[in-house]
Amino acid sequence: MPNLQLSPLIDQLKLVALDDDFEKHFNLLTSTLDGPSKFKVRAEVRRLTRACPRTVDLRKRVDGDCRRIEHRGRVHYLDEVARDIFERGLRDYNGVFTQDTYERIMQAENNYRVMYEQQKAAQAESAEDDTFDDESAFELFKLGFYPYRDEERMNYTVEVYIELEGASSCRAITNNISQGGLKIRVDRSQMQLQVGQQANIYFTGFAKEFTIDPQLPIRYEIARISEENQRTYISLKRADGDLNKDFDAFINRFISGYKRRYRVNTDNTEIALLNKAHEQFYLPRMRRLTLYLQRHSKELSCKYVLTTYNNESTLAHWYNETNELAIGPIFNKRRSQYMIKKLERNESCELTLLTFNIVAKGKVYFYSALVEELKKIELWDTFASFAVQKSSFQAFRLSLSPVNHKQAWRPQAVPQHINLPSREQPFTESVQHALSEIDYVATLDDVTDLIKPFCGLSYNKDELAKLRAFVHPPSPPHRSQAIKLEFVNLRSEQRYHLRSRCRVRSGSFSRDGLVLDISEHGLRIQVDEPIPGSNRSEMQVSFTQLLQHHKNEPLTDVQYQIVNVDKSRTAFNLKLSEQPASRAAAQFLTRFIQQREQRLPKIYENNSLKGFELGLRNLYCDAASAVPLFFYQTKTNEDFLGRIGVPPVISDWSRLLQMPNSLLPKATLPTLLNTSGLLDKWKSWLMSADKSERPMNQLLLFQLGWDDQNKRTVSVLAFDVETVTLDDIEHHVIQALLNDTIIAVNIELSRTGRPDRQFIEAEMQYLSAYAQYKVDRVERQLDSVLGVADSFSVTPLLTQSLELSESLQAVAAKRLEQWLSATN
Structure with a gap:
């Protein structure tokens, strides 16, 4: 094979190799070469342009559907990319299937072998990449920002000409291309550019390789102008009403066929992946209470409270004697109007709330007051000094924000036409309706320890009667519902479906049951009849069905601890006891799972994030x-x-x-x-x-x-x-x-x-x-x-x-x- 410096010359000569005046072209184009170089060029041109005797069968070798094509008595099986190369080769070489056409087909970008080699090379290139940017600067990202593209955008460089309305055209180079858009690099000094301007794009570079008319204008609109690395880039989108089915079909085929070679621009997917993953680190660790409010006339009612592992102890203070969540009345009519008006004036609504409760005659009485309210009527000292002496005292930084319902549903950063098993579906009508009732998001940050130093220890007992103005009504006018923010794979172990009979014992009670799922140190069981048991109490499990096949294993009276139990007392989540006697059972279960890992179906349980809870999560990130x-x-x-x-x-x-x-x-x-x-x-x-x-x-x-x-x-x-x-x-x-x-x-x-x-x-x-x-x-x-x-x-x-x-x-x-x- 000649060196790469001769490749452009060979590409020119091979297209005229079968013409009568080939020698004329050859002598003209190789006049500056020495004898050995001329020999190499002639030999390579002859090799590429001779008829190829091979039959091409790309079935199971390319990323595409193959169809049968017959040419001069030979049957080929080619996908769409290969057919395009094959037909172009026949046109270039006067109907002859040449060695050049064969090699182009076998080196196409969607060939599995080529894809593997390219990916391997790309991974090698990136092996030395630093995981992080310069540690002297923070990497900032916007909460809830998952940039979505409805179309795949392919990195591809080709010459085009851009022509603005009423202006002369100039040469440009594409940066990337999609079905409905384009990003090009241009010398801005050549023309005046404005967002919204209409432009004609002529794909002159494509016309040299494909059957595209270089004089065919495709209408675009300038969507964005940016300066990057001292260059001007124009992002364009197809103009409304610009219909050209032939061009659309070409671009669709081109991207589908060449995206493996030139790579789809996946920057937005990487950004979304990083942002979502970091939010998954953060959201379960929040201590704050996030409240979702509905506006009734001029009053706010708390419909939902988002709970996490870290805020459960804070929320526990807000349950009354009937186990109802009684946090809603902190938004009484007067406070609601005050906060809504602040937002309507475009002011920040950030307030300090003091709360405590008193238990009397079997009932819980809640008190709450804003610092602004207390100082206005000069009751700060009395309220704060009295409240801080109560074990139930809590102080919160209260922040209120309006809701943008459009942010509740955010598609995954993968084009919709890509078929993925983990694709999330848009919310159902019932979920959309429930989310549409939310008008505001309020957050309560626990600042109790920060406020305590500012609260005195003495107060005027004669003023205590005035605190009755801050007591909540005995029955909440609107019920609030706690919604658990769960992320299933925070579990330390993978869980697997397993249906196997068992017998359990708790205290003096024994019941037959069924193992529902299993992990190396965990178990979920369903017993046939209710059985007493509470969190952290012990339960012994005998794996009666497994014992039939593993008679010598320690599967009788295995010690577990109850982690969770349903209201019917028939479904239990268990974790293996840490007692030494349980180690042998743990070792067996580990071996059992490892040996059957390919056959045991894995459990994926993020149903809590498939609908309403996912919407609440997204609304929080936006507020x-x-x-x-x-x-x-x-x-x-x-x-x-x-x-x-x-x-x-x-x-x-x-x-x-x-x-x-x-x-x-x-x-x-x-x-x-x-x-x-x-x-x-x-x-x-x-x-x-x-x-x-x-x-x-x-x-x-x-x-x-x-x-x-x-x-x-x-x-x-x-x-x-x-x-x-x-x-x-x-x-x-x-x-x-x-x-x-x-x-x-x-x-x-x-x-x-x-x-x-x-x-x-x-x-x-x-x-x-x-x-x-x-x-x-x-x-x-x-x-x-x-x-x-x-x-x-x-x-x-x-x-x-x-x-x-x-x-x-x-x-x-x-x-x-x-x-x-x-x-x-």
Whole structure:
């Protein structure tokens, strides 16, 4: 084979090799070559243009359907891509099936062998890719952002000409192409560009290779203009009413046939995969209560409360004597109107709520008051001092946001026409109707420990009677329902379907039953008749049916502990006891599952995220004001804060995190948080913490100011919320506000579990089909996540609770806005 420098010359000559004037063309085009090079070119042209005696059968060798084609007595089986190459070859070589045509068919991009080699090469290229970007900067992502494309977009470079209305045309190069769109690179200085402008595109490059008319204009509209790497890119979409069935069919065939070679642009899928997976780390660790409210006239009613593993203890305070959730009345008519009006004025609705309850004569009486209400009628001291002495005392940062119903359903970041077994279906009408009734999302962040130092210990007993104005009605006017946010694959073990008879014993009761599913250390059973049993109590299980085939195994009276039981007392979730006597049974069950893993059907149970709960989850992501922070530990034991989720609701804290490093002082925020003793303390706690442990709670106080050169300065102090005193906070805040300003942030640090892989399975499958190296890169990053911190601003809460003068609060707010918004 000649060297690659001669390939363009060979490509030119082979198309005229069968013409009568071939020698003329050959002598003209090879006039600058030496004798050996001319010989090589002539030999290669002759080899490529001679008739090929082979029969081509691509069945089971390509990614496409093959049809029978007969040519000069030979029967070929070709897919659509190969047929296109075959027919073009016959036209180019006067009806002869040449060696060149054969090699092009066998090297087509959808050939399985070619696909394998390309993917292997791509993985090799990416093996050295860093999992993370520069650790001196945070990687920001928007909560709930899963960029979706309805069409596959293929990376492909080809020459086109763009012609704007009333302007001359100019040459451009495509960056990627889809059925209904195009992205091109152009010299912007050649023409005036505007979004919405109509443009004619001439596919001159395609015309050189395919049967496309180079004078055929395809109508597009400019959708976006961007500058990247000092180049101008234009994103275009097909103009409305531009119908050209022949061109549409060509583009469809072209992308289907060539996408394996030139690769589909999967950047949006990788982004969605990373975002969704990180949210799966974060959402189950939230301590906040998320409430979904419906507006009735001028009053808000709480319909649903989203519960997680970390907020169950907080929510437990809100159940009354009849086990009903009684949190709704905190939104009484007066408060509802007050909060709704703040939102209508485009003001931030961020308030502080104090609550407690009293049990009397078998009934639970709930009290709640906003700090604004108490200070207006001068009852802050009495209410706060009385409430803080109750074991039921809780304080919350309350935030309210309107709902955008369009954000409840978010399709997976895989084009709809791609057939995947894990495809999520749009919500049913009943789910859509239930979600449409939600008008607002409220979040209650537990700031009890932060508020306690501001509450006095003495109060005027004569004023206690006034607190009756803050008691909730005895029966909630609207019932609230707790909705569990579950991610099934947070389980430590895979579960499998297994139907096998058993006999169970709990105390003095014995019952026959049926094993429903099994894992190495877990079991779910259904007994024939109810049997007493409560969480954490012991239950002995004898695997009577398995014993028939495994008589010598320790399968009698295996010790389990009840994890969950249904109301009928007939269905139990069990986990294997940690007693030494259970180890032999655990070893057998592990072997049993491993030997039959291919035959035992796996259990996938994310039904809770298939409908209504998924909609609630998405609505929260669209209305959140908290900022999740993700901590990583690399294989070289480097720890750092690397990724941050940016919420839709803007706060001073989220604005600070999004400031460009160029506007920050030398000790940039990433450097400040990643190299200070603060990170060492967080790392030490994460390394020793268990996933089920209560989050570590800290208060960060950022002091923001200006130096002598009028450059920004920033420093940070950290306080343990459980031990901080009023004097500590007050001293540092007052000192900071003498000349500077502050941002106060509450941090709740948790050790992470594992993300629910089933929830991101569709994106994983699609991405692996085109770019396995990207899947590997994502998995490396996910495996490195060590912890997640839920963080939110408490600046207004702090300045309000310190009872600073209104003038000082106004000055601090003005300085803060100047610091955050200055452009240099």
